[in-house]
Amino acid sequence: IAGITQAPTSQILAAGRRMTLRCTQDMRHNAMYWYRQDLGLGLRLIHYSNTAGTTGKGEVPDGYSVSRANTDDFPLTLASAVPSQTSVYFCASSPGTGDPGELFFGEGSRLTVL
């Protein structure tokens, strides 16, 4: 049982490059989320999707975009990476829509932008 799979697990990227972080879940959960985690700060929501075909902006959406073409996949794209986007990115899912309930997290993608 995979749960949530993220790729890549780690990446070093030159500033200005485009990057897509992949996230796939096999639990048929309705809602999916992208968070970034930085030292000394709580998890911050970048974008979310309550159901396939819909997306919404979270707390820190600037510089990021997402799509939700189907239930399982929720990729996060950095159109033109900047050093401040150096972070650990977590994809998460939950069964419900609206009320997040318990979240199930992927293992994270560590991104370094130079």
Next chain:
Amino acid sequence: GQNIDQPTEMTATEGAIVQINCTYQTSGFNGLFWYQQHAGEAPTFLSYNVLDGLEEKGRFSSFLSRSKGYSYLLLKELQMKDSASYLCAVTNSNYQLIWGAGTKLIIKP
């Protein structure tokens, strides 16, 4: 604004008991979560409180007082594997999940 406060770091001894506090100020309340996160790993769900009182689950218990905007996570019979960060999160009236920065718990032999 909305915020979650918890201590940055705590140290405890193997076999002992530790209490990690969390205070919150949010626009409404629809539940409080505790997650455990080992270094370099993903957060994993520990507990959920929506009503006042104590929820016990094995060696871990979580308490909630909605009137005080306060929760604690109690860990008993500490083991070395309990060394991790503990994240407090609150669902507000818009069902947004607000996260604390986490408490790093260090267990010493």
